[in-house]
Amino acid sequence: MPVTIPEPAVPPRRVLMGPGPSDADPRVLRALAAPVVGHLDPWLLARMGEIRAMLRTLFGTENRATLAISGTGTSGMEACLANLIEPGDGVVVGIHGYFGERLAEIAARHGGEVTRVEAPWGERVPERAVAAAIDRVRPKVVALVHAETSTGVEQPVEEIARAARAAGAFTVLDCVTSLGGVPVEVDRWGIDAAYAGSQKCLGAPPGLAPVTFSERAIAAARDRRRPVAGFYVDIALLERYWDEPHAYHHTISSPLVAALHEALRIALEDGREARFARQRALHDELVRGLARLGLGLLGAEGTRLPMLHAVRVPAGVDEAAVRRELLETYGLEIGAGMGALKGRIWRIGLMGASCTPNHVALCLAALARALGKDG
Amino acid sequence: MPVTIPEPAVPPRRVLMGPGPSDADPRVLRALAAPVVGHLDPWLLARMGEIRAMLRTLFGTENRATLAISGTGTSGMEACLANLIEPGDGVVVGIHGYFGERLAEIAARHGGEVTRVEAPWGERVPERAVAAAIDRVRPKVVALVHAETSTGVEQPVEEIARAARAAGAFTVLDCVTSLGGVPVEVDRWGIDAAYAGSQKCLGAPPGLAPVTFSERAIAAARDRRRPVAGFYVDIALLERYWDEPHAYHHTISSPLVAALHEALRIALEDGREARFARQRALHDELVRGLARLGLGLLGAEGTRLPMLHAVRVPAGVDEAAVRRELLETYGLEIGAGMGALKGRIWRIGLMGASCTPNHVALCLAALARALGKDG
Numbered sequence: 128m129p130v131t132i133p134e135p136a137v138p139p140r141r142v143l144m145g146p147g148p149s150d151a152d153p154r155v156l157r158a159l160a161a162p163v164v165g166h167l168d169p170w171l172l173a174r175m176g177e178i179r180a181m182l183r184t185l186f187g188t189e190n191r192a193t194l195a196i197s198g199t200g201t202s203g204m205e206a207c208l209a210n211l212i213e214p215g216d217g218v219v220v221g222i223h224g225y226f227g228e229r230l231a232e233i234a235a236r237h238g239g240e241v242t243r244v245e246a247p248w249g250e251r252v253p254e255r256a257v258a259a260a261i262d263r264v265r266p267k268v269v270a271l272v273h274a275e276t277s278t279g280v281e282q283p284v285e286e287i288a289r290a291a292r293a294a295g296a297f298t299v300l301d302c303v304t305s306l307g308g309v310p311v312e313v314d315r316w317g318i319d320a321a322y323a324g325s326q327k328c329l330g331a332p333p334g335l336a337p338v339t340f341s342e343r344a345i346a347a348a349r350d351r352r353r354p355v356a357g358f359y360v361d362i363a364l365l366e367r368y369w370d371e372p373h374a375y376h377h378t379i380s381s382p383l384v385a386a387l388h389e390a391l392r393i394a395l396e397d398g399r400e401a402r403f404a405r406q407r408a409l410h411d412e413l414v415r416g417l418a419r420l421g422l423g424l425l426g427a428e429g430t431r432l433p434m435l436h437a438v439r440v441p442a443g444v445d446e447a448a449v450r451r452e453l454l455e456t457y458g459l460e461i462g463a464g465m466g467a468l469k470g471r472i473w474r475i476g477l478m479g480a481s482c483t484p485n486h487v488a489l490c491l492a493a494l495a496r497a498l499g500k501d502g
Numbered sequence: 503m504p505v506t507i508p509e510p511a512v513p514p515r516r517v518l519m520g521p522g523p524s525d526a527d528p529r530v531l532r533a534l535a536a537p538v539v540g541h542l543d544p545w546l547l548a549r550m551g552e553i554r555a556m557l558r559t560l561f562g563t564e565n566r567a568t569l570a571i572s573g574t575g576t577s578g579m580e581a582c583l584a585n586l587i588e589p590g591d592g593v594v595v596g597i598h599g600y601f602g603e604r605l606a607e608i609a610a611r612h613g614g615e616v617t618r619v620e621a622p623w624g625e626r627v628p629e630r631a632v633a634a635a636i637d638r639v640r641p642k643v644v645a646l647v648h649a650e651t652s653t654g655v656e657q658p659v660e661e662i663a664r665a666a667r668a669a670g671a672f673t674v675l676d677c678v679t680s681l682g683g684v685p686v687e688v689d690r691w692g693i694d695a696a697y698a699g700s701q702k703c704l705g706a707p708p709g710l711a712p713v714t715f716s717e718r719a720i721a722a723a724r725d726r727r728r729p730v731a732g733f734y735v736d737i738a739l740l741e742r743y744w745d746e747p748h749a750y751h752h753t754i755s756s757p758l759v760a761a762l763h764e765a766l767r768i769a770l771e772d773g774r775e776a777r778f779a780r781q782r783a784l785h786d787e788l789v790r791g792l793a794r795l796g797l798g799l800l801g802a803e804g805t806r807l808p809m810l811h812a813v814r815v816p817a818g819v820d821e822a823a824v825r826r827e828l829l830e831t832y833g834l835e836i837g838a839g840m841g842a843l844k845g846r847i848w849r850i851g852l853m854g855a856s857c858t859p860n861h862v863a864l865c866l867a868a869l870a871r872a873l874g875k876d877g
Contacts, residue, residue, distance in 0.1 A: 160535030334755035380709035
């Protein structure tokens, strides 16, 4: 058959201010472009060891089983649930947005008997309601989204994790959007399994999902009655690859490893506290600017994430046309609403190398123009 | 806690002649290093459409459901099995090496009742024995490895796929190592689901797994009694992302997409037939050179793959020391044996941009020196 060869793929210049991926620092892109090395190369394995140590710092944990899944944040979510849930296990899921729904769906697919504790999208799940459900259901697993990317709301988790531990349950925490942007304290909060994405506040390209499992979570995964359905996300096999003597499990992508390594170095050079302070300051600046444009945010003040802004679309404004204009005029990507919030919000991210005063200034200027408020 | 920041990760110069990853062409590395774009960016979605068309050419298929999983070849294996198998389904697996074993393991994890049809590692699975098992078991799925990366042996599949189709079964084919290096004819052979890796004969970095599903396989996945345990590899959700209007499922890695796009362009510029002919010619050259060094291959002549050579380690030779010397002196990576062949073979790959006369010459010279046969 005749074969058509497409033109070379030269991407347009973008400024990424959606819900992730974020812009990658030039240092990260340079690391990404280095020649490929083998998945069992001693050099690569040493760098993977360094990644584990850096991830422990960011996750606030001493968990040995801290590594990265070779997939996106959703593969991290599936890894945490699939390893801990067996058919018939009770699972309490806090749901206050799209990713809470996804937690419930994946838990059910892996055989969990799901009890939903819900809050309207844009609010927090009341910690007391989750604790009450834990007392009632006595689940094996409690799952929550720390930073709900669909609504821009931060979920407090300490009281829930305490109730879970008191009931002998494991707490799984979605830190896809939070890790590297706000404090995550896996050990102090008593979280048993947490996952993140490389392409949000960590500022690496997508393709790796940092995860961490407590010793008791690892013990539970080891004592399963039957093996994890997901061979690809089986934490026992992944540990055998990431630990010495590094038994083959899959062919990790060395360019993604090198890029994540450099992104984590940047995060640690910043320092956790300085990074969180900058995140908070630029969030405040963006919110003030949005207010000047008459744009309000979903979610009550004090519950909002500093890296993901759910901006209410004003009545009468064609939200898709605004996004299109931003993309076409400035190469500026902001996100649309998901699920119940489709058409009702924009999602503006300040993540990783996209968390700069320049991004805030451009975004505000571009929105002002698109909304006819620049004159 | 005190934080130690590691040195920048600057990879050593390697020449990749193991079982994959292979060297990436500089054009591919350049594509990889371009700035990240969003997973719903219209530009990226158009490139993904082009990738689908190029993959159809290489897979020899018109299957609409041809796309890439955001993971390595093993995630592709899991995708093909998880979508087609439900608990209690019969699965006949041809096993003649490590990856056949993995097929059987993953099939069982997803609830398949596995019937094994085995051949010694280094031989082919007799097509007639698989056909007989199909007639006897009447399975839902038949799974086979086309190019067994652990042994370097090519498995004929046409007679098996015919028997499977006659029995109403679906044939799943592992093309991780074969795609782009030898003919793969999904439609002509009657294969229902096939998967590959980006980092072998396609010459892209690891991290994406091309897959293709026939219409009847898609229909079967749609008619499942219960959803696929692996949300991350659910073909129905993946299709909804890759097809218009492109519903969000996960955050695909745009650098990996751009790199695969360029690697596929190179493969199609070569042309399938010219590429296969070069593969065969360089294989012959390598085998002749190995013979001059007194090195023989596992597997009978006529059954050997042209891209992966299982070289018998001569008696008295420390195989790990040889690999170490090659790596340290030349930056040259060759692979070790796996499973039952550990310590008994080296695995030498000629894949993607590592399939050149230069690679053959270097490998032979380096082996001659390491074995003390260069004088």
